[in-house]
Amino acid sequence: MINQAIDQMMIANRKHFMIPGEVVASVAEDNKLRHAFLVLTKVRYAKIPVLDNADHFKGLLSLSMITETMLGMDDVSLTSLDTMCVKDVMQTDVHTVEDPYDLENVLHLLVDDAFLPVVQADGTFTGIVTRREVMKGVNYIGHNLDDFYDVTPKTTGSIISR
Numbered sequence: 001m002i003n004q005a006i007d008q009m010m011i012a013n014r015k016h017f018m019i020p021g022e023v024v025a026s027v028a029e030d031n032k033l034r035h036a037f038l039v040l041t042k043v044r045y046a047k048i049p050v051l052d053n054a055d056h057f058k059g060l061l062s063l064s065m066i067t068e069t070m071l072g073m074d075d076v077s078l079t080s081l082d083t084m085c086v087k088d089v090m091q092t093d094v095h096t097v098e099d100p101y102d103l104e105n106v107l108h109l110l111v112d113d114a115f116l117p118v119v120q121a122d123g124t125f126t127g128i129v130t131r132r133e134v135m136k137g138v139n140y141i142g143h144n145l146d147d148f149y150d151v152t153p154k155t156t157g158s159i160i161s162r
């Protein structure tokens with residue numbers, strides 16, 4: 001269970017953690033790989049969300065998922081860029097969080113994932129919560145906790161590391 005003071009301060013900053021869908025770079029599941037290749041190269045993000053035509057979250061796409069289809073035994077072929085679609089290569093086993101998301105769950109999942117797609121109950125994509133934005137929140141708490149709470153040590157012993 002997360003400390004109540006930390007939880008309250010995180011919740012106060014919760015809206016800052018999510019990058020809204022309108023400003024998240026994404027591709028459509030039916031886009032050809034050629035288009036997705038250009039988008040990923042331009043935006044320079046390692047992985048971006050894949051959506052359907054009704055803005056439902058479908059998966060994630062990275063450059064390596066595309067380039068893998070181009071590799072032959074001893075050559076590179078560009079054919080797959082025009083014959084295959086994003087949905088043919090995207091990652092579908094993705095951790096997502098439902099909007100409104102539970103902060104404790106988000107903190108656990110962000111240990112392994114750089115960002116988490118936020119989806120509504122019907123699958124509509126809302127945005128992403130990134131490790132970077134949450135780290136800014138942790139930084140804020142580290143610097144401002146004393147302004148809101150009195151923190152005194154319970155013992156004089158050293159804190160055990162985990």
Ligand code: AMP
Nearest residue numbers: 023024025045046047114115130131132
């Ligand atoms: P950051 O914490 O900002 O380094 O972002 C971590 C990851 O989240 C990036 O590598 C991308 O995969 C994803 N990401 C962050 N911001 C965006 C965005 N505006 N559009 C698409 N993906 C993003």
